[in-house]
Amino acid sequence: MNRKFALACVLPMVLAGCASNPALHEEITAPQKPSVGWVKQDWRICEEDACPKPTPKTVELSVPQMAVVVKPADPDKPSEPQVTNKREPVVVHFAFAKAIPVGDWKHALETIERQVTPSDSLLIKAYTDDVGSAQYNDRLARQRAEFVLSWLKARGVKNPIEVEARGKCCYVESNDTDAGRAANRRAEIHFVNTKEINR
Structure with a gap:
């Protein structure tokens, strides 16, 4: 009997304490x-x-988005060319006073066959050493360039090809030694864009 009486007295006080607890009230209410x-x-x-x-x-405002600023293209500034695969010029050396190639020239020209693409043009620049007259060396440079041109055409290269006979010009070594003059007797085959060859 005393236990029931005590429970009846304590229970209302516990319920009243819960109702007055603000923290419990905040959890119950919806945020x-x-x-x-x-x-x-x-x-x-x-x-x-x-x-x-x-x-x-x-x-x-639905979802915050980052602002994207698009910078307008400058019409006065030329666009930079896109280089996908930079290829060095192929060099073929020639015998003294002749349009006959020397060294591993065939392997060098076969490199062009492997690397050339349908969108490429080729530019052949032929040079001589400083021995002889300018007129003679211009003619010799032309013959060296034409040799490279004929070889490429015979191997089925159908790309546009331009020839420049430079003669006594643009030395890569001094002409004071035999080795220097041999280095200058050369033809360089450059890979260029089709638009560049028609300038």
Whole structure:
């Protein structure tokens, strides 16, 4: 009997204490949802339904997005060429005073066959050493360039090819030694864009 009486007295006090506990009250109540509004030309977070009602000038915000700034192209600045595969010129050396190639020239020209693409053009620049007259060396340089041209055409290279006979010009070594003059007796085959060869 005393146990029932004590339980009847204590139970109302426990319930009253739970009801007056503010922390427990906050857990029970539903959390308020903030809303976003365009206030004074800026985005503001407001209590639910406390933001100003949208007007025709209001910008609606659904998901924040990063602004992307696109820089306009400068018409005066030329666009940089896209280089996909830089290829060095192929060099063929020639015997003294002749249009006969020396060294591993066949392997060098076969490199062109392997590397050339349908969009390529070829530019052959032929040179001599400084021995002899300018007229003689111009003719000799032309013959050396034509040898390379004929060989490539015979092997089925159908790309546009331009020839430049430079003669006594643009030395890569000094002409004071036999080795230097041998290095200067050469034809360079360059891979160029089709537009560049028609300039």
